[in-house]
Amino acid sequence: MRFSIAVTSALLTWTALAAPVPDDDADALATLNELAQLANQTMLDSLSNSTTSKRSNTCTARNISVRKEWGTLTAAERIAYTNAVLCFQNKTANTPTSLVPGVRSRYDDFVATHINQTLFIHYTGTFLAWHRYFTWNYEQALRNECGYTGTQPYWNWGLYSSNPTSGPIFDGSATSMSGNGEYIPGRGPLTLSLGSYPNVYLPSGTGGGCVTSGPFKDMTVNLGPVALPLNNGSELYGTGLDYNPRCLKRDIGGAINEAYANCTSIVNLITKNKDIWDFEMVMQGIPGSGSIGVHGGGHYTIAGDPGADVFVSPGDPAFYLHHGMIDRVWWIWQNLDPQNRLDAISGTGTFLNEPPSANTTLDTVINIGYSGGTNIAMRDLMSTTSGPFCYTYE
Ligand SMILES: *[C@@H]1O[C@H](CO)[C@@H](O)[C@H](O)[C@H]1NC(C)=O
Ligand SMILES: *[C@@H]1O[C@H](CO)[C@@H](O)[C@H](O)[C@H]1NC(C)=O
Ligand SMILES: *[C@@H]1O[C@H](CO)[C@@H](O)[C@H](O)[C@H]1NC(C)=O
Ligand SMILES: *[C@@H]1O[C@H](CO)[C@@H](O)[C@H](O)[C@H]1NC(C)=O
Ligand SMILES: *[C@@H]1O[C@H](CO)[C@@H](O)[C@H](O)[C@H]1NC(C)=O
Numbered sequence: 001m002r003f004s005i006a007v008t009s010a011l012l013t014w015t016a017l018a019a020p021v022p023d024d025d026a027d028a029l030a031t032l033n034e035l036a037q038l039a040n041q042t043m044l045d046s047l048s049n050s051t052t053s054k055r056s057n058t059c060t061a062r063n064i065s066v067r068k069e070w071g072t073l074t075a076a077e078r079i080a081y082t083n084a085v086l087c088f089q090n091k092t093a094n095t096p097t098s099l100v101p102g103v104r105s106r107y108d109d110f111v112a113t114h115i116n117q118t119l120f121i122h123y124t125g126t127f128l129a130w131h132r133y134f135t136w137n138y139e140q141a142l143r144n145e146c147g148y149t150g151t152q153p154y155w156n157w158g159l160y161s162s163n164p165t166s167g168p169i170f171d172g173s174a175t176s177m178s179g180n181g182e183y184i185p186g187r188g189p190l191t192l193s194l195g196s197y198p199n200v201y202l203p204s205g206t207g208g209g210c211v212t213s214g215p216f217k218d219m220t221v222n223l224g225p226v227a228l229p230l231n232n233g234s235e236l237y238g239t240g241l242d243y244n245p246r247c248l249k250r251d252i253g254g255a256i257n258e259a260y261a262n263c264t265s266i267v268n269l270i271t272k273n274k275d276i277w278d279f280e281m282v283m284q285g286i287p288g289s290g291s292i293g294v295h296g297g298g299h300y301t302i303a304g305d306p307g308a309d310v311f312v313s314p315g316d317p318a319f320y321l322h323h324g325m326i327d328r329v330w331w332i333w334q335n336l337d338p339q340n341r342l343d344a345i346s347g348t349g350t351f352l353n354e355p356p357s358a359n360t361t362l363d364t365v366i367n368i369g370y371s372g373g374t375n376i377a378m379r380d381l382m383s384t385t386s387g388p389f390c391y392t393y394e
C-alpha cells in the first residue's frame with residue numbers, strides 16, 4: 001500500500017514537472033483530446049457508411065494520412081520537415097515578377113497569394129476553407145517538389161502557452177521551427193487598429209529582433225510589409241510586392257498565448273459556438289470585443305516581421321503550423337455534428353463584408369493563384385476526406 005502510494009506520487013511529480021500546460025488548464029487539454037478522438041471516430045465511421053456520409057469518399061480509414069502535433073514528431077521527422085521548407089525557399093517562383101517584383105522562390109508564391117487575397121479571405125465566408133486549401137497545397141508542394149514524405153505538422157497552442165519558447169516548436173534548437181528573435185528591450189505594446197473599432201493593445205514579447213538560431217536563422221524574408229504594427233504605436237505600410245530582403249523577426253511571448261490561445265479557450269470555442277457564424281467570429285476575435293480569438297492569439301504569439309502583418313504572415317514558416325491547428329479545430333467542430341456542420345458556411349466574400357458582397361455558398365469558387373491548385377468550389381473543401389483531401393488529425 002505504502003509502496004503504491006509512493007509510486008503514484010512519484011509519477012504525479014514527474015507528470016507535473018513534464019506537464020506542458022498549467023494545472024488549471026490540464027482538464028481542458030484532456031477535454032480537447034477527447035473531443036478530437038470523438039470527432040475522429042465519427043468521421044472514420046462515416047467513411048464506410050453511405051447513410052451518414054455526406055460525400056463520396058475516396059479515402060479509407062486504412063490510407064488516410066494523419067497530421068501530427070510538432071511535439072510528437074521525432075527529431076528526424078522535424079528536421080525532414082524544416083529541410084523541405086528550406087528546399088522550397090530555394091526553388092524558382094511561378095509568379096511572374098511583372099506581377100510581383102519581389103518574389104524570389106516557390107515559398108514566396110504562397111506569401112504573394114496571401115498578400116493579394118487578404119481582404120477576401122479573412123472575416124469572410126471563405127476564411128476556413130480557403131486556409132484549408134492553402135495549407136494543404138503547401139503540404140503537397142513540400143512533398144511533390146521537395147521530397148518530403150511526412151504530413152503538415154500543427155501547433156497545439158494550449159501546450160506551453162505560458163512559455164512558448166520552452167516548447168519544442170519555438171525553443172530555437174535544430175529540431176524546432178527556430179525560436180525567438182533577439183531581445184530588444186524598451187518596446188511598448190503592439191497596437192492593433194481595425195476601422196472605427198477601439199484599438200487592441202497587446203503586450204510585447206521577449207524578442208523583437210532577428211531570429212538567432214535554428215533552421216530559419218539565415219532565412220530571408222523577401223516580401224512585405226503591407227500593414228506591420230510596430231511596438232511604438234505606429235504601423236509600417238507598403239504594397240508588400242516589392243523586393244525587400246531582410247531577416248526573419250519574431251517577438252514570441254507567453255502573455256498573448258496564455259490570454260487568448262490556452263486549452264480552455266480552445267475547448268470553449270469548440271463547445272460553446274453551435275453556429276458557424278459564431279464559431280468563425282469567436283475564432284478570429286469579434287471586432288470591438290477586445291478579443292483576438294485563438295486565430296489572433298497564435299499569430300501575435302509569433303509576432304515580429306512578417307508574423308504580425310496580417311497580409312504577409314505566411315512569410316514566417318510557423319504560419320503553416322498555426323493554420324494546421326486552425327484547421328484541426330474546425331475539423332473537430334465539424335465532425336462533432338457532421339450532419340449540420342460539415343457544409344455550414346456563413347459570411348460574404350469581403351473582409352467584414354466591407355464593401356458589401358454576395359454571401360459565400362457551397363458554389364463559391366476560390367483559388368490560390370500562383371501557389372498552385374485549381375479554381376475550386378467551397379463544396380469540395382468542406383470535408384478533409386473528400387474533394388482533393390484525404391487526411392485527419394492526431
Ligand atoms: C450507418 O449509419 C447509420 C446511421 O447512423 C447506422 O444506423 C448504421 O448502422 C450504420 N451502418 C454501418 C454499416 O455502420
Ligand atoms: C485509398 O484507398 C481507396 C480504396 O482502395 C482508393 O480509392 C483511394 O484512391 C485511396 N486514397 C489515397 C489517398 O490513397
Ligand atoms: C539551392 O539550389 C541550388 C540549385 O538549384 C543548389 O545548388 C543549392 O545547393 C541549394 N541550396 C540549398 C541551401 O538548398
Ligand atoms: C516607430 O518606430 C519606427 C521604426 O523604428 C520609426 O520609423 C517611427 O518613427 C516610430 N514612430 C513613433 C511614433 O515613434
Ligand atoms: C484562457 O483564455 C480565456 C479566453 O481567451 C481567457 O479568458 C482566460 O483568462 C485565459 N486563461 C489564462 C490563464 O490566461
Ligand SMILES: *[C@@H]1O[C@H](CO)[C@@H](O)[C@H](O)[C@H]1NC(C)=O
Pocket residue numbers: 346359
Ligand atoms: C446572406 O446571409 C444573411 C445571413 O445569413 C441573410 O440574412 C441574407 O438573407 C443572405 N442574403 C442573400 C442574398 O441570400
Ligand SMILES: *[C@@H]1O[C@H](CO)[C@@H](O)[C@H](O)[C@H]1NC(C)=O
Pocket residue numbers: 095099100112113116117369370
Ligand atoms: C491577384 O488577384 C487578382 C484577382 O483575383 C489576379 O488577377 C492576380 O493574378 C493576382 N495576383 C497574384 C500575384 O496572384
Ligand SMILES: *[C@@H]1O[C@H](CO)[C@@H](O)[C@H](O)[C@H]1NC(C)=O
Pocket residue numbers: 036037038040041044061064066392393394
Ligand atoms: C484519428 O484516426 C487516425 C487513423 O486511425 C489515427 O491515427 C489518429 O490518431 C486519430 N486521431 C485522434 C484524435 O483520435
Ligand SMILES: [Cu+2]
Pocket residue numbers: 114121122131
Ligand atoms: Cu490568412
